[in-house]
Amino acid sequence: MTSGSNPALAALALSPDPPAVPAKPVITQVLDTTLSVIEKSKRLAAWTAVDHHIRPEHKIIGIGSGSTVPYVVERIVAQGEQVNRDRVFLPTGFQSKELIVRANLRLGDVDQYPNIDVTIDGADEVDHELNCIKGGGACHLREKVLAEAADTWIVVADYRKNSQTLGTTYRSGVPIEVAPFAYAKLLQNVRRLGSADAALRMAQGGKAGPVVTDNGNFVIDAPFDADAFADPHSLLARIKLLTGVVEVGLFCKMARAAYFGNADGSVTIKWDDGKIEKGSSLPT
Ligand SMILES: O=C(CO)[C@H](O)[C@H](O)COP(=O)(O)O
Structure with a gap:
């Protein structure tokens, strides 16, 4: 912005x-x-x-x-x-x-x-x-x-x-901050949790490559279906347990x-x- x-x-x-x-x-x-x-x-x-x-x-x-x-x-x-x-x-x-x-x-x-x-x-x-x-x-x-x-x-x-219900208007998915070196493995693991279209967030405009957070990490955006969003706390817990995840953008x-x-x-x-x-x- x-x-x-x-x-x-x-x-x-x-x-x-x-x-x-x-x-x-x-x-x-x-x-x-x-x-x-x-x-x-x-x-x-x-x-x-x-x-x-x-x-x-x-x-x-x-x-x-x-x-x-x-x-x-x-x-x-x-x-x-x-x-x-x-x-x-x-x-x-x-x-x-x-x-x-x-x-x-x-x-x-x-x-x-x-x-x-x-x-x-x-x-x-x-x-x-x-x-x-x-x-x-x-x-x-x-x-x-x-x-x-x-x-x-x-x-x-x-x-x-x-x-x-979450996921109705914000369709980009759950933002997941991850340790940069672990992103490829985490993309696999998040997809296995049901987010087939999970993707690394890429920078727009004046920077090539991924978005880097204020903490020096990467972000994966992980869309889930309505069933997963029916219980956001369970979804949060499942993502948070993946090794290499720093924080999940679900605030329950x-x-x-x-x-x-x-x-x-x-x-x-x-x-x-x-x-x-x-x-x-x-x-x-
Ligand atoms: O979570 C956030 C940033 O990480 C923002 O609070 C969220 O994206 C809402 O922003 P806006 O008021 O521009 O819609």
Whole structure:
């Protein structure tokens, strides 16, 4: 993702000052006509989740990866210098590290702060039990560590990611971070687990060869059929047991809540107890 494709990221990249976000209710702000419907949906989900879950008493905050997360940072910055002065922000990868630094927020890492108050992250797909596919941006190892380390892990996404069963809308497969020297053997083994089309993720554009993660590893994308996705936890366990696998982009029952911005300007919130809220004006 480039800053040009995401207005929130572009604002953070181009301006030395925090972006000015008027302190109005979220719902009135999405009437902005300069953003596409999908960008507005991402922003609505991110801003609403920050309003609900990033409280003044939260001092250690995890920042996830992807194109929705710049709106998370934007909304946190809008809470003001005073509240952010005492906070430390932990990134899940290079992109979120840059976002934190450019927003003039204090950077830390999970080795210094293994107990996080709240982590907010994007997702590639979220099912009815809040199981997620993550790793479309190849950051899922650090994302999972920061999700596990957090008292509260919150997912933000646009409406396209909200599904009943994993593998319905995100068809690229389960992202699997692997030790580079073991990739060929792992491709065989993942195919034996039922993913006939498992493939090494190749870089696009300015690099020849495979995608290399922030941790120096490769990524295998492994599509599975609906039967396998019916029990994501069992699928996760089977893949994780393969020698050479570093982490699997299946996040099972980790989220407290998932926020989806909808095309009509409303937000859907799916909670871990099965409750689903939908509204254009949500309680804070
Ligand atoms: O898991 C991720 C990166 O590894 C991202 O959170 C996921 O790909 C969602 O990104 P976006 O908000 O751009 O759709």
